[in-house]
Amino acid sequence: MNPILKNFKIKYRFKEILGIIFLIIFALGLYLPYIELKEFQGEEGRRALVALQMLETRNFLIPNILGEPYFNKPPLFYWLLALVFSITNNCSEFVARSVSTVMALSGAVFLTFIWKNILKNSNIKYSFWSLLIPGLIFLTVPEVIDKAIRAEIDQTYTFIITVSLFSWFYFYEIKNKKNLGFIISGLFLGLGILSKTFQALSFFYLAIVPYFLFQKRWKELLSLPHLLGIVTYLLVFLLWAIPANFQIGFIPFLKAWISEYQTAATTAEVPLIDHLSSFTIGVVIGYSPWIFFLIFYKHKEFKKFLNQYPSLKKIALFSFCLFAFSYFFYFIFIGSRLRYILPSAGGFVFLTCLPVFYCFIHSHSFWKSRFFKTFYYGIIGFLVLSCCILTIYLMVAKPLQHIPVFLIFNLFCLFIFSLIFFISSRRKSSFTLIFAFLIVAVFFVKQIYTSFYYPYHQAHLNHFRNASVEIGNIITSDQKKDNSLYICKEIPHHIVYYLKYRFHIIENIIYSKYCDESYFKNWMLVPAAYQLFHINTENYKVYQLKIRKKDYLLIKKQGNSS
Template identity: 30%
Template sequence: MFKINLLSDKYILSLIILGVLSLFPNINVYEFRGEESLRVIVSYEMVKSGNFLQPTFLGDLYFNKPPLFNWFIAISSFLIPWSELTARIVTIIFLSLTLLLIYRFSYKIFSDKITALFSSLIYLTFTDILFWYGYLAEIDVTLAFFIFLMIYFQYFGFIENRKDYILLSGVVAGLSFLLKGFPALVFFGITYFALIIFTRRFKEFLNPFLYISAGISILIPALWILNTADPERYIQKLFLESIVRTRGGSDILKFLTHLVEYPLLNIKQLIPGVIFAFIVIFLHFRKKLSIVLPENIKLLLFIVALNYIPYILAVESRGRYVIPLFPVLAVVFGYILVKAQKEKLLRAFVYTALFFITVRFLLGFIGFPILMEKKASRKKVAYDIIQEVDISKNIACDCSPEKSVCLYIDFEKGEPLKKSKYMKNWDYLIDCSGNKKGNLLKVYDLKGKKIYLYEKR
């Protein structure tokens, strides 16, 4: 009888491929949610206006994020007609590239295929990756690829004294800035600081290539930002965005609560890999097995720990802010799990990964259609509006909070909707203020959030 070797490299690779494929079923059925619509509207307006340097949102100049993620979506739109897949494929592609990079990083350190493959599988099956950010048109997983690529060049550039890698780390840091702004430079600086402190190679603080690399990381975003509508305002806004999202607090109780809740949130994000790592550590202390952490694993943990400090100290931190550290943790967990040399434990993880991937397929095939039937659908509202109005006429959108509705109308109309202040000659207006602005055609109730459709008198 044909017997499957669950721990063979071919089987683990097949699981990884299956896991990536599990992200696709009904990806266009699950409508845009949260900030996805914002990313796509900005990208859509870029393509239609031809202005790729200064982002806009419903006609307003947009300063909250740099444009690289929008550029990726714009490139995708030339290959895939505008839909949920157009934007989400960007995240899936960079997730796949991260899996390849994790494999390369782990194999380069440990020279072991199984360890490298398990590291990739662990990252893919992290709860926040497989069931959430791994396919949504959000910046975080794409940023994780660039930050991990930067760490890859920093680590091997430093350890192997590769000057070209040190310079490349600056290039990648600059590109990372174009994704999410100043946090990329913080990751860059802290990681080099961690490498120098851990190895006690303090002379590296005087390494000119390190400073040239830092200069490159600043030059790349500077070349872009100087060509925007208001460079000074853009820099201020990006800086304030970074400060607001990672600020501390004067409320001691809130801070202490954050110190407890935030690590628990991160542990939830890292299930199931973190659970298996904890099991190995528990068995080690119970003398059931022996696991020795080599210096390179300790160094990776030190890099993660130092980069984690700003987020554990900031009461406003969200779980997704530390996703860029997940690939490094996947490498560590992969090593711990494989080197524990417990075949039952490895098999248990494989079965767990298979279960998670199966659930992800079911979520796509069955869950998404059910969710869309039960929830208040912005997509349905958009298509109902399309039936109510003459789509060829001018439509304005003054409803930023319900931007998904305007986005789906963008797709059908073939041009971006703008706020009424930019479209004085509007024929129809989508509004959510409740202030009468014309002949009321219809009111849509999205579980307490109301959208008003007006026709000009």
């Protein structure tokens, strides 16, 4: 091999390895601080509880909670959580949420890999920073950040769908390996179905159907490679569905999934007009600051740039089909939430990555735009002013010793860096500085939010943790050896998680659908809203509990009751 060519390859390989290391350090620094302080919210407790029940019962086929099958979601995410809990021998909030952090990081690395190969295919040279554009954009999208610090399915699901879609694009369009493209995408589509049901297919077909139609290649949808892809994702799904059907039947799962689709599509928390406006505003906020770079698609110079490189033009069209049609598909359903379109984030990343990369090459195009100059300096002014206002508020509202040191540090860093970027950018020479500023700004804004809100949440909004400790103290103070807790009507999954697994206060928790005195021996926890059997003070002692916004009754059966 030519020594010059060999050195060239070594240089690029070193740059790629260094880039991956940087993404890892950046992602961990962005996501992990304070991740364990906030108690489980939303569905987090249920996700962790199902995984822990799998480990306890050794039944990994059918998700269940306290013996009751849980049909709403397939088992893949629970398998992943159970595996991590088992390996670490730890089921804390930090461990559960770090699964999503790793999935977000993996998505960023995968998008960087695809981007690198597209640039190589187009014979485009890239710098260290231009190589990392898609990975850094993905990691700093606010919607991705929000889901990367939750013990929820969304980030894992997004990673699986992203790999499915862009592995298809890479092998099918770039490498021209059509069979392999559909087979690999089919494999991950099958995993997507096992994560969040058949809606995984919607993202795939919302992307490739219009992509083929725009290029007048619709016949390829009827090709043998596509058939191989269909067979692949069905086989992956059936590997679980057939054994599940033999054990408990598949119909309950299907009914639960259809019910969820109907609820998501029709349940409106706000009127239609409010939904349409809030959904759009949510997209703008949830995908800032990068969404504003889409304005470049109306510039003639940028369009000429794309036309020079067929691979870049193809990835732009494919990404547009994925993100735009996913957005409009969920936009029309009044029960949709912003997180529903998160699996299309890979398309958004490449759509914004291309104009950002163009600015790296033609930095003058950014500074020529009055909009982007106003946008850039507006962000700097807003951040500097916000730092000053928040600092003054903290000094007035709290004693200095009660202000988290990490919060003060982050406010100081954001203020100083904003001023440095403002002074440095006056020369208007390099876009790298602008890109670095946007990354740094998102990083420190997120750190300020978590260092302010998470300790506050731990101190004032620890509803489930505090309630679990209170319930545990009441029950364990009883002199009886059998401190089993019976739960009826509904399962408070956060309470069960903290009582049984996180704090190890109550080892035996039993669920019954019926609130009947014959179903419990000593203790019962039930929502106060339900009508119970007759309770008298001679046979029962009742503790009234307020758990977040809901009233519960903790009932103790007295010793003289028969």
